[in-house]
Structure formats: structure tokens, C-alpha cells
Amino acid sequence: MTDAGPRRHNGHANGDPGPGARLGPPSGGIPRPWWIYQGTGRPLHDVSLEEILPPPPPWRTFNGFSPGPADGSEAGARALSDAGLPAEGLSAGGASGHGSPEGDEAPTEPPAPPEDEQDAARRLGAAPLGMRSDPEEADVVNAALILRRPLLVTGRPGTGKSTLAYRISRELGLGRVLRWPITTRTTLRSGLYDYDAVGRVHAAAAGQAADPEFGGRQEPGPEDIGDFLQLGPLGTAMLPHRLPRVLLIDEFDKSDIDLPNDLLDIFEAGEYTIPELVRIRSRRPAVRVLTDDPDRSAVIASGRVRCRAFPVVVITSNDEREFPPAFLRRCLQLRLPDPDTDRLAAIVAAHLGRADDPRALELIQMFVERSRLEGGLAADQLLNAVYLVTSQARVPGPDWEELLHAIWHRLDAAGPT
Numbered sequence: 001m002t003d004a005g006p007r008r009h010n011g012h013a014n015g016d017p018g019p020g021a022r023l024g025p026p027s028g029g030i031p032r033p034w035w036i037y038q039g040t041g042r043p044l045h046d047v048s049l050e051e052i053l054p055p056p057p058p059w060r061t062f063n064g065f066s067p068g069p070a071d072g073s074e075a076g077a078r079a080l081s082d083a084g085l086p087a088e089g090l091s092a093g094g095a096s097g098h099g100s101p102e103g104d105e106a107p108t109e110p111p112a113p114p115e116d117e118q119d120a121a122r123r124l125g126a127a128p129l130g131m132r133s134d135p136e137e138a139d140v141v142n143a144a145l146i147l148r149r150p151l152l153v154t155g156r157p158g159t160g161k162s163t164l165a166y167r168i169s170r171e172l173g174l175g176r177v178l179r180w181p182i183t184t185r186t187t188l189r190s191g192l193y194d195y196d197a198v199g200r201v202h203a204a205a206a207g208q209a210a211d212p213e214f215g216g217r218q219e220p221g222p223e224d225i226g227d228f229l230q231l232g233p234l235g236t237a238m239l240p241h242r243l244p245r246v247l248l249i250d251e252f253d254k255s256d257i258d259l260p261n262d263l264l265d266i267f268e269a270g271e272y273t274i275p276e277l278v279r280i281r282s283r284r285p286a287v288r289v290l291t292d293d294p295d296r297s298a299v300i301a302s303g304r305v306r307c308r309a310f311p312v313v314v315i316t317s318n319d320e321r322e323f324p325p326a327f328l329r330r331c332l333q334l335r336l337p338d339p340d341t342d343r344l345a346a347i348v349a350a351h352l353g354r355a356d357d358p359r360a361l362e363l364i365q366m367f368v369e370r371s372r373l374e375g376g377l378a379a380d381q382l383l384n385a386v387y388l389v390t391s392q393a394r395v396p397g398p399d400w401e402e403l404l405h406a407i408w409h410r411l412d413a414a415g416p417t
Contacts, residue, residue: 065308066240126350165314192235197276230292238266285301381408
């Protein structure tokens with residue numbers, strides 16, 4: 001990846017968004033020359049991220065590679081030899097290893113699948129917001145991109161923390177977002193991979209019962225292990241991609257107390273191992289496994305995965321807990337404020353296309369006031385109300401105030417009454 005001289009922002013030289021682009025009021029700020037991510041929601045045009053993204057710092061450079069590229073290239077054969085693997089027998093999808101060949105010859109995973117249009121539409125709406133992100137937001141996002149550091153995004157529920165990951169992915173053309181939802185039972189392994197040991201034993205037993213000449217082996221052999229092992233969102237994001245994948249780690253404050261420190265080690269090393277594959281590496285030096293992407297697989301060499309392009313990691317938190325200082329030190333932190341009237345109007349326009357409807361404008365003003373009184377409301381609560389008012393449902397007037405109170409309920413037990 002090289003610095004390609006004068007930056008071209010979303011397809012327009014010198015940051016000019018082009019005729020007809022609505023970027024909100026001047027207070028939204030003029031893009032800074034060093035920005036890659038502009039916060040407009042518009043995809044890059046006539047330029048790729050690979051052309052404009054600077055190289056990583058030396059301490060954030062990783063050299064993972066895929067020894068089995070789809071095209072069977074000479075570079076792939078050399079990489080297999082470097083990894084101590086046979087040059088034949090690996091097909092499309094590649095094997096994830098380390099000790100990679102240097103430079104652009106290093107084979108990598110296939111490009112990310114295109115964004116999930118339905119999922120992205122739910123998050124972003126059918127059209128771009130029509131205004132830039134705040135300069136402070138764009139500053140921190142771009143710093144995270146250049147430094148290859150995770151982005152810890154905090155703020156009240158409904159301020160657009162999760163949406164940020166989808167906006168980054170769409171604007172930079174990074175394909176499907178890998179989402180890892182966090183609960184109190186989430187472990188590091190569940191993000192990296194899932195191994196169905198019980199299913200594998202049952203399959204082996206079924207095979208023995210179907211074949212009386214099976215030879216008496218009681219343990220399933222290594223040749224079928226890939227059918228029962230699937231990489232999770234984190235494990236898929238850490239595969240050696242040429243361009244970074246976007247990984248959303250959602251509601252991280254719900255995690256177990258140990259997860260932040262466990263995750264920190266993965267982010268610092270840029271690699272992980274799968275013990276079930278390490279144990280059989282002498283018999284199966286490379287194993288094809290499923291990934292978190294639908295209908296995709298990858299080949300893992302010697303049970304080890306090392307990234308090449310460190311993923312764009314967006315970690316969201318509702319400020320319900322504190323994280324260890326060591327974890328915070330290695331993240332860039334961004335707090336999203338409650339959206340103002342202009343941004344709420346842009347959100348309504350993106351999702352419903354009705355921001356200029358007088359009833360919608362009135363609701364936006366009412367929502368801002370109610371949010372202040374209730375200690376903060378979520379933007380989707382506004383969308384629900386606007387849809388009811390502007391759709392064919394046409395809720396009768398006398399019942400509207402009571403229904404609106406139910407829709408715009410307070411999000412927690414605390415706050416003003």
C-alpha cells in the first residue's frame with residue numbers, strides 16, 4: 001500500500017465532493033487533507049483504499065499469507081514451500097500461515113464478499129446520510145485506520161455506534177461487515193472458531209455403523225476435522241487479507257471480566273492458533289475450514305492464522321463498565337454525542353425519505369425535547385414515530401399522544417421523570 005500523492009476523497013480531487021452533494025451546514029467541517037474516511041457514507045470512486053492507505057507503522061506490521069491462492073501461482077508454490085507444506089493439493093481459499101514471502105507477491109485471501117445489502121439498509125438506510133460526520137469522529141476513525149488500532153466507540157444507546165462500522169465499510173469498499181455480538185457468556189474462542197467435537201464423534205459412529213468393514217477404529221481420523229470447524233467473526237477477520245476486513249464487536253461492556261485482556265493479546269500479536277489443528281499438523285499440515293462468511297472457506301496451515309492487513313475493529317460500549325487500562329491504552333477512543341436536529345433529519349431522510357414532511361419536522365423537534373427530558377432516546381425511536389405518522393397507518397389524533405409516550409419511553413430506570 002502506498003501513499004498516492006494528492007488524496008482523492010470519494011472520487012473527487014482535493015476533497016471536493018462534487019456538484020449537488022449535500023454535506024450539511026458549514027459547522028460540519030471541511031475535510032482535512034490527511035483523511036481517508038470522509039464520513040459521508042458515499043463509496044470511494046475511481047480510487048481504491050489500497051492506493052491511498054499509508055503503510056502500517058513498523059510495530060503494527062503483520063506478514064501473514066495464504067499459501068494456496070486460487071490461481072496456483074508461482075508465488076503460492078513458493079509460499080507453500082516456505083511453510084513446509086506440499087506444493088500440490090491446496091485449492092482456492094488458501095492456507096493461513098506466517099513466515100511469508102515479502103512484498104506484493106505474498107498471496108492473500110480472496111476479497112471480502114460484498115456487503116449484505118439487507119443488513120446494510122437496516123443500519124444505514126437506502127441513501128447516504130447527506131452530511132459529513134463530525135470532524136472529531138473522522139479524526140479518530142482515520143487515526144485508527146492509519147495506526148491499525150481498534151476503535152472503542154462509546155455513547156448512549158441509539159447514538160449510531162454500531163452503524164459506524166457499516167458506514168466505514170461502505171465508504172471504503174471493504175465488503176461484508178463481520179459482526180460479533182457480545183453476551184455475558186461470550187468467550188475469546190467463540191469469536192475465533194467453533195469446533196463441534198460431539199458432532200464429529202457422532203458422524204464417526206454413524207460411519208462405523210454403516211460400514212461393518214470399518215476396521216475397528218474408535219476415534220475419528222484427522223481427514224474430516226475441517227467439516228466440524230468453523231471460524232468465527234474474529235477468526236475470519238484475522239485471516240491474511242490484502243485489504244482489512246471490518247469487524248464489529250458489539251456491546252462489549254456485556255462481556256466477561258477477562259475478555260478484554262484475552263482479546264488484547266490477539267490484537268497485539270495479530271495471530272492465533274487452533275489447538276485441534278496444531279495437534280494433527282504432522283498428519284494434516286493444511287486443513288480447509290468454513291469461515292464466518294456464507295459459503296466461504298479457508299485453508300489453515302499448521303493450525304496457525306496470522307493476519308496481513310489488520311482489520312478495522314469497531315468495539316461498541318454503552319458505558320456500563322470500565323475496561324482495564326492496558327486494553328484502553330491500545331485502543332483509540334471515540335465518544336459519540338446524541339445526534340442534533342440536523343443529523344436526526346438526515347437519518348430520517350436516509351431511512352424513510354420523508355425529512356421534508358412537515359409532520360416529520362415537527363416530530364424531530366418534539367423528539368429532541370423529549371430526549372432531553374427523558375435522559376436520552378434512541379434514533380430508532382424517532383424513526384418508529386415518523387413512520388407511523390407518515391405511513392398509511394395514520395394513527396388517530398386523540399390516541400397519538402399516548403402512543404407517542406409508549407414509543408418514546410425512557411431507555412433505563414434512571415433519569416428525569
